[in-house]
Amino acid sequence: MPRWGMVIDLDRCVACQACTAACRAENNVAFAGPEDTELGRAIFWHEVLSEVSGEYPNVRGTFIPRPCMHCENPPCVRVCPVGATYQDEEGLVLQRYERCIGCRYCMVACPYAVRYFNWRDPQWVESLNNYRNPDVPIRPKGIVEKCTFCSHRLPVPACNQACPGNARFFGDLEDPDSVVSQLARGPRAFRLLEDLGTEPKVYYLREGA
Amino acid sequence: MLVRTINGRAVKIEGNPLHPVNTGKVCPKANAALQVLYDPDRIKGPLRQVGERGSDNWQPISWEEGIALIVERLSEIRANPGPHTVAFMTGRVRGQMGGLIDRFLAAYGSPNHIRHDSLSVDGERIGNELMFGHREQLGYDWDNCNYVLSFGRAFLEASRPTVRQIRAFSSMRRDRPNRRAKFVQIDTRFSVTAAKADEWVPIRPGSDGALALGLANVIIAEGRYDAAFLQEHTFGFEEWKDAEGVIHEGFRSFVLRNYHPIQVEAITGVNADTIVRLAREFASTQPAIATGGRGASMQTNGIYNWMAIQSLNALVGSIEIPGGVMIQNHPPYTAWPDLPADSLAEAGRSMPRIDGAGTRSHPLATSVYQSLPAHILAASPYPLSALFLYYTNPLFSAPDVRRFYEAFQEIPFIVSFSPFLDDSSVYADLILPDHTFLERLQDDEIEPSLGYAVVGLRQPVVAPLLDTRDSGDVLIQVAKAMGGGVAAAFPWENFAHAVQFRLSGLWASERGTIRATSFSHFWDELTAQSVWYDAPYAFGRWGRVFNTPSGKFEFYSQSLKNRLEARRGEFSWDDWLDELEIRARGDALYLPHYEPPRFIGDHEYPFYLNTYKLMTHAEGRGANAPWLQEKFGLHARRSWDAWVEINPEVAKSLGIVEDEWVWVESPLGEKIKLKALLYPGTRPDTVNVPFGQGHRSYGRWAKERGENPNWIIADEYDRVAGTAGWYATRVKIYKA
C-alpha cells in the first residue's frame, strides 16, 4: 500500500502560481469574486503563501507553495464529528462531501489552514460552466473542501504536472527508492510546523546551496 | 499546449511535453486561458457602432455586411486621399499574421503597419542591432550558465519566454550537481524575481548603463577580461584609426576614464564595494550572462543602457559559447511571393510613415506606436483615414492614454478585430471579432531563447463558440473582394493555406524534427506533434554571429555612426542631437555610455513612478479572467485590484497608513486613486504600481477595477530609437 507524499523544492520554485491555477482548473474550484475574496472567502486548495519582510534595502521574500499536508497524524480527521474527513488506506486525507455538516471544526483544528468552506453556492457564470472537469464533483454551499492530492488522477497531481519550475515531486514515501523518499531524506528537507507532530507528508527542500 | 476536451468542451490546459520551450509546462496565464475562451463577455459576432463613438451602442451585422463595409471604405480611401492614410496598429502578431498584415498593407499601398514594439522591447532589439547587427532579442544558453546579472529583466514574472526561463532558473540552480548558478537581480523594486534571486541590487531608476559600465571598469582595470575574445571578435575595444586616419578612443580607456566605481556609486546609488564584488564574481564565474529587460532598455536612455549591458558579455567572452549569448536562428520559411506590380500601391508605400519612424525625430525606429496621437492631432505628415486594430489596445496600453482618446476622435473609420470589447474597441466603428486562440489555427515562432529555430502550430481545439472569424481569413477575404493588385497578392484560399505555404519551407529544408516524403505528410505530422524544431544550436559559427560593418561585436557602433552621419548634411548636427536629447558628443555618441535619464516632473513630484508586470497578468489581456484576478498580486497579497507600493518609512513621514486611499498625481495633471501598500521592497525615491488593471471596458471582471497607470505616465522617449521612456514620469502622492 503506497503512502503518497509530495516534495516541493523551494530553490527551484519561482512563485509563479501555475500550481494554484492548475489546481483550480483541475478540481472545479469556482472563483469567489472580488468582494468575497476581500473578505477571505476565496477557495484555493493550493495557495502560494507569501511574506515580504525586513527594512529597505534588507528585504526578504518567502514564497511557499502550500497544498494540504496530508498529515500522517491529521488533527482535522481527529475532530470531525461525522467522519466526513478521513484518512484512506493510502494515507490521503479526503472529504466525504455528502456527509459534512459544515461545523468547520476540522478547519479550526488544521494548523496549516488548508481547509476551505463553501460560504455560499459556487459561482459558475454562464459559459464558464463549460470548462468544468467531469471527474471532480461540484461542492455545494455549507461544506468543507480541500486538496485531495488529486486522488482521481494519482500519481500525477495537476499542480505538479503544471509546475514550470520542475519544483514538485510526488510519489510513494513507503518506497525507499522513490524520488520523493530520497529527497525527503536529504539534508535540505524540512516540513512545515514540524514540532506539532502532525507528520505532514509534504516535504520542502530549503532554498539556497 | 495540450487541451483536454470532453464532448467538444475544453476543460483543462496542460503543456505539450514535445515542445522544447514548454516541455509540458505552462504558466498560470495559460491555465486561465479557459476563462478567456469561455469568457461570458466575448463579442458574439460582427458589430457596427450605431450610436456615437464610445456609446457602446451596437448593431449586430452579418460577416458579409461587415466585409462589404470595409471593402467599400478601403476602396474609397484608396482613390482619395490615398492608401497610405490607412494604418494598422498591431500587438501580438503571431507566426504568419505579422507578415500577412505587412503584405496586405503593402499590396494595398500603405507604409503604416504600426507594431507595439516601441512600447515593448524595441530598446533591446535596436541596441542589439547596433552592437551585434541583429535587430532582435538575443538567445541565451541559460542551462549552461553559472552567473546571471539581470538588469531590470523580470526574469520570473514577465520577460520572454517566461516558462522557458522559469525552467532554466530551476535547472541553473539544481540540475547540475555542485554547480548552482548565482542570480543577481538589479531592479528598482523588490520583485518576485528579486526575492528569488541570490542577490537584489536596488538601483536608482534609469542608471543601469552606468552600473554596467562601472562593472566594466573593474573588469578592465583588473584585467579580468577575455583578451582573446576581445582581440578576435570585437571592434573598438582599443584605440583605433579610421580610414581618414582619425584616432578614436577605445572602449577600454573610455570606461577607465569615466566609470570608476566611486563615480558610478554616485550615479547609481549602488555601493562601490558591491560594484567591485559583482564585477569580480561576474568575470570569474564563467560562463556568465549579463542581460536585461524593459527596466533598463525602455528608458529615455535605454539604447545606451542596453549597449552597456551587452558590452559586459563581450568583455568576458560570453558570446557564442555554451552558457552565453546566442544569436537566434530563424525557421527556413518559404519566402512570400513578390507582390504584383501596382503603381498605386507602390506610390502609397513610399510615403513617409504616419508615426515618424525612421525620420529625423526617431531615426532608428521602425514603429513608434505611442507617437500616433501627436501625428494625428497635428495631421502630420497627413491625416489618417482609417485605423485597424489587431491584438492591441492603445486606449489602455499606451502612455498618456488621454491623448489617444483625443486622437481617436479624429480618425474617421476605426475597425477592431478583437474578440473582446476592450477599451479601444468600444471606440471602433466596426468590430469583426477574431476567434480566440483555442479556436483557431495559428503558427508561432517563439521568442528567441534556445538559439535554434522552433515553430509551434496550434490547432483549433474546440469549434468556434460564437459567430467569430479568424482575422487572417477576414483579411484575405477583404483583399480578394478588393480585386486588382490587392487580390492578386493573396493567392491563398484562407489563412491556413498561407501558413502552409510559408511552412512548406520547413519541409523543403529537410531539417529539424519532422522529415517527410511529401508536404502533406509533413503537415499531418506537424499537426499531430504541434511543434517542429531544428537541430540544437551549433556554437562557433562565427560567420553568422555579427552582422555589423566590421563583422565583429562593435563596442564602437559603426552602424549607429553610419545611420546618424548619413543625415549630417540635412540639418544642424548639434541641434539635431539636442532635439534627440542626446548629451554625448564625439566618439562617446557611438560608444556605450551613461546618458543621464530624463524625467518629467520636478521636486514637486518627488517619486519616480515604476510600473511592472506580474505573472498573473497578460499585458492588458488577463483582466477578465477571474482565476488570474483572484491571485493577482502574490508579493503584495492583494487581488482583484491595483495598488501603489510605498516605502514604509516614506509612508510614515507622509502620514499614510496601510490600505489607505491615496492619489498618485503626475505633471500631466492626471491622477489616479489607489490603495497604499507599505512595501519594504520599495526605494524611498520610487513608487510602484502594477500594470494590468483599470480597464474602462473589457468585460465584467475587468471593467473599472483598480486603476491604469497609463493615465498619468507621460509620453516620453528614447528619441533616437522612438521607444517609450516608460519610467520617466515622476509623481506625488497624497491622501485621498
Add this chain to the structure above:
Amino acid sequence: MEDREAVLFKPMEKTGRGFYLVVSILGLILAWAAFAYSRQLAIGLDVTGLNRPVYWGLYITNFVFFIGISHAGTLVSAILRVFGAEWRRPITRAAEAITVFALVLGTGNIMIDMGRPDRLLNILRYGRFQSPLVWDVVSLSIYLTASLTYLYLPLIPDLAILRDRPSLPRWRQWLYTKLSLGWTGTEVQKHRLERLIGIMAVLIIPIAVSVHTVVSWVFAMTVQPMWHSTIFGPYFVIGAIFSGIATLIIVMAILRRSFKLYSYITDQHFSNLGLLLLVFAFLWAYFTFSEYLTEFYGNEPAGMRVLFAKLTEEFSPLFWAMWLFNFVVPFVMLSNRRTRTVRGTILTSILINIGMWLERYNIVVPTLTRPRLPSPVSSYLPTWTEWSVLLGSFALFAMLYVVFSKVFPIISIWEVREGGEIAARQAPGVHAAEAAAD
C-alpha cells in the same frame, strides 16, 4: 400564609398589559432574527462576517456563553440543595429554568453555526466518538435531559396544586392534570419524589461539570495557540458558574420586582449570592492570570501573536473591558458591604455577564485571527445577521422565561411551603418579620 401565596399564583391567573407589551416586543425581535436566519439558510454563511481563517465567531461565542449561564440552575438548585441551604428554596425553579432555556439556546446557536443544519442527523448516523464535538453532543443531550427532568420533578406537586385551582381556564387545567401524573401528595408519593430529586441533585452536578469541561475541550483538543491548554476544563467550569450566578441574580431581581416576591427573595439572598460571585471573580482572575502568564513565559511565537492580539492589538479594548467587568468591578463592588447592595449586586451581575460574553469572544476569535502560516485576511467583523441572531437569542431566552412563568409557577410553591414549615419549626416569627419589611 394564603395571602402571601396569592402572589405566587397571580402571574398565572391574571394577564396584564405589561405582559402583552413584553411579549410583542420580544416577538418582533424574534421575527427579525428569524428573518435574518432564514436569509442565512438560503444564501449560506456568506451573510456572516466569518471567513478563512476566522471560521468561528459570534455564534460559537454565544454557544459557549449560553452553556456557561446554564450552570445557574445546577449550581443553585443542586449544589445548594445537596448542602441543604434553605434560602435556595424560592429560587430553585427560576434557576433551573435558566438552565433549560440556556441549554436550548446554546445548542440552538451551534445549529445556527452549522453549514448544513439539514444534515444534523448525520451526527447520529455517523457520529465518531473520537471527536470532542460528539462528546459535546452527548454531554449536552444528557445535561438537557437531566435538567428537564430536574425541572419537571419538583414541578409535579405544584402542577397538582394548580390543577386544583378552579380559577384557571379549562385547557390549562387539562394540561396540569396530564402533567401532574396523578399527584395527590400522599406520603409515599412525597417520599418517592424527594428521593428522586435527591438523586437527580447529586447526578446533575457531575453532568454539569462535564458539560462545560467538554465545551472547553472542543478548543483545548486542537493544537491552536491559546486553546491547547490543560486548565481549560476547570477554567471554563469556573467561568460558567461565575456567569451562571450572575444570570441568576439578574433573573431573581426581575422576578422579585415583576411578581412582587419581596417576601420570598430577600436582600439577604442577593448579599449571599454577591459574596459567592466575589469568590468566583477571584477564581476566574486566578485562572485567567495563570493562563496568560504561562503563555507569556512559554514565549512560543504562535501563542505570543495571539497573546499580543489581546493585550495590545485590536482585541485589547475587549480584553481589558473583560478584566474590568469580570474582576475589577466585582472586586470593588462586592467586597465592600456598602456597595454590595441589591442594586450594586445586580449591576455587577449585568457587567459580569457582558464580561463573560467578552471572555468567550476573546477565547474564540483572537486565536483564529492569528494562524501560524501567513494569511492575507485575518480580521473578523460580525455582520448584522449575526448581531440579529445574538439579539434574537436573548429575546428568545426572555420569551421562554416569560411564557414559562405565565404557565408554571416560577417560585416553587410546595418547596416554599415546606420551607415555611421547617422555618416555622425552627424560628417562628421570621416570616412575620419579613412580611413587615416588605
